[in-house]
Amino acid sequence: MNERLRPPRRVVADRVTLAHGGGGKAMRDLIEDVFTSVFAPPGMEDQARLMHPSLLDPGARLAFTTDSFVVSPMEFPGGDIGTIAVCGTVNDLAVGGARPLWLSAAFIIEEGVEIATLRRIARSMQTAAEAAGVRIVTGDTKVVGRGSGDGVFVTTAGVGVIPPGRDLMAGNVRPGDVAIVNGVLGDHGAAILAARGDMALTTDVISDCRPLNLLMDAVLAAAPDLRCARDATRGGLASALNEIADAAGVGVVIAETDLPLRPEVKGVCEILGLDPLYLANEGTLVLFVPPDQAEAALAAMQGMAAGVEACIIGQATAAHPGTVVMKTVFGGGRIVDMLVGEQLPRIC
Template identity: 85%
Template structure:
């Protein structure tokens, strides 16, 4: 479908006012100037009307997901709330074996937000969508009074297509299956903590925020019997592993010396008493594959930019069912339980 970029209308105000949420000319000018001029959706109806050849394949299934995003600060090294919104939704589809196609984006904007900030967020979303090969096709905006929000909240929904031969489910993990992560852990959580400036940290840690659908396609091509994949977002790797162990009824063993961590992230965690296994990620996933396909899956990951630091971190086992344990560098075993609360608030 050929799309013609709309010429943006100039928004007179520098900041969001309640008039921008009133449904009149100010609101339409905002939408056209900041959002549709960047996203170029197919039409200006109240819904997107879409078709893709992948949907017509016999046995193909639609995948649908939705998520809301809040983060403070809204912009940080390696990304912003807009990039997270796109990547997070794309990755939720990708780890289920779906090919992401379309996104919606709904914005709740607080009165007083700089329109220049909105422009940067929208541009970041479009850049991330282009990288992932998806289109932002519909959306909504609402404005709330000053003090009733926290800058900008974004809700994105995504639609993708799962090929007929794919069925990634946590309960299919079996003892002996190998766990692989695509890269370093905890970067996003550490990046947000450092960006807030509360701790006077000298280091600038970039978020790992990135789309993972192309990496997942490479893994599934190399290891067609991949059992399950999970993106390690809120709650970090530990929560993702616990969810898989519980669903499959298996134990999971990982090695502390195998975990890929930046020195800077280790240092931040040691200073503040945090556990990097529970820090959020926005571009890191864990997959479980049969042992005889593990090397192929690992090699496939490492050919992708998002997987150049991929490593095997452990395996599923018959021992200690529904429990995750870590072999420490001292040779002992430590139970890695689910996080009860949250180490850091408002990070994704």
Template identity: 75%
Template sequence: MALRDTHVTLAHGGGGQAMRDLIDEVFASVFQPPGMEDQARLTAGALAEPGARLAFTTDSYVVTPLEFPGGDIGKLAICGTVNDLAVGGARPLWLSAAFIIEEGTEVALLRRIVATMAAEAAAADIRIVTGDTKVVGRGAADGLFVTTSGIGVIPPGRDIHAGAIRPGDVALVNGVLGDHGATILAARGDLALSADLKSDCAALGHLMEAVLAAAPGTRAARDATRGGVASVLNEMAQASRTGIVIDEATLPLREEVRGMCEILGLDPLYLANEGRLVLFVPEAEAPAALAAMRALPEGAGAVAIGRAVEAHPGQVRMTTAFGGSRIVDMLVGEQLPRIC
């Protein structure tokens, strides 16, 4: 083993032997990319299928703490990129991963995060094919930043987008809401909160494929990350020029999350999720879509939470537990920074 350092130093980003040792032993030995060139060369039979389209996405991850109940920054990076592809109907195939590492970061921590990424990528059937590593001085990166880009293929005939939503379509979610945001808040330890929570972080490519097989008329899907379900619903209402009505009584929330929000004055509809989709399907296909999700662990708690309507286009409203109605706006500002 050439890498003997226990912590990352600036030499590991200098382009010499120390950098080569870090890349070979921490990253390449685990990800096993095809060759070590400056680019990945991609081939897939799916690309030759008439009518197939490429989907491409990129995202950066700056969560604190880097490890938390239910995951770490590496799991977030893989799942987030897979989900961004999946909600557009794409089958994820390839992924790049770039790391900005702060001087002094423990090599053991890097190894744990890289192992998580490899396991999540394998489970999601996506391959990490290329990447980059940079080291910055102490205080310049808060430990570790990860940027991932993903490429997938949208099979012929799929056209899933928010503009396709029609009045009468049913809004579905695949499980309890707000777990990720509440878990990160508790894990930071600043507020002396104790809760038996873990992040909902999960790759949802297989779940999307199951939904599309059961409900081929699925109109749109979004993953409810920063800004939560409320912000995603507003984006979808505005894109489709329909109104959306949700029912407070149907929203799936853990009592721990509900209680934390009451104590801190937060609205759980705006808490981040990392393994939750909001889908709109035709009413006739809603039962099949729910059954398909509930058959998988990632969708065991799937429920219908509302529907699209002709009234108040571009606006989201919630029927409250008291029988009233209130507007659910887009998130203004940031409830909790450094969440993903």
């Protein structure tokens, strides 16, 4: 029967079984009903065949990234593992100056997971992809036995195009460059902590999970000499700033009074003895721009939904190269080092 004419396949089980990973009809039903019916990839071959006009621009370069996501719990206020999988991969491309175009998605599913849960994850992924203007074009599924996984793990890879003349790298940062964040810090980490229910925390904080590629486009249009950008995911803002300082051989000074934090996140950190600078984010980035373009970049960010709370938090300096220092509310200074150990497991 012609593939286009046959009736769409349907999953009849309520939960995933090992048969859904066996390569036969049950697996085909799962893939077509739960995933490809939502993502609508271009064909059902073993690879995606891709073309885009921007690839023809002289000097254009491909950008390629991959990441795995093991969030616990899989669903939380403000998103789920599918939302993070798409946004995290899109953002890894965007902060490098690439325009994300295509994603792949591979799922490792534990036996016993409810089909309804998979449907919600797939819909979340498609919603996030549409918001970012990208397509999920290929993927894979595997099923492991009960107790061999932890619900669902997702691995995504992304391909984008870096336009000619664009070269964002941490090593480009120079003393005097201004550091800007697009929004409040630590919302994702606090939301995950509360959602786990291990510590009887009650908070209205939701994850900041969102794609940032449109925000980056706006900033680059307003501040074409943007040096670099990093999304502050695992390890939080502190780790992102340390990576930049180390790569550029500059110091970074930030002001504690300028850091955008919700009172609820501060409260969670005070109760648990955590430092909000190390809390994970999934829709927050930090970027460095030359001082004469800082106000233009800030205005561009504040004009976007993902940047309405953007603010300047500090600048690069020739002093103490490779080190991040925070000016405290008491007028002193403390070194903000890379995260040591693991402050909060399973956040992305």
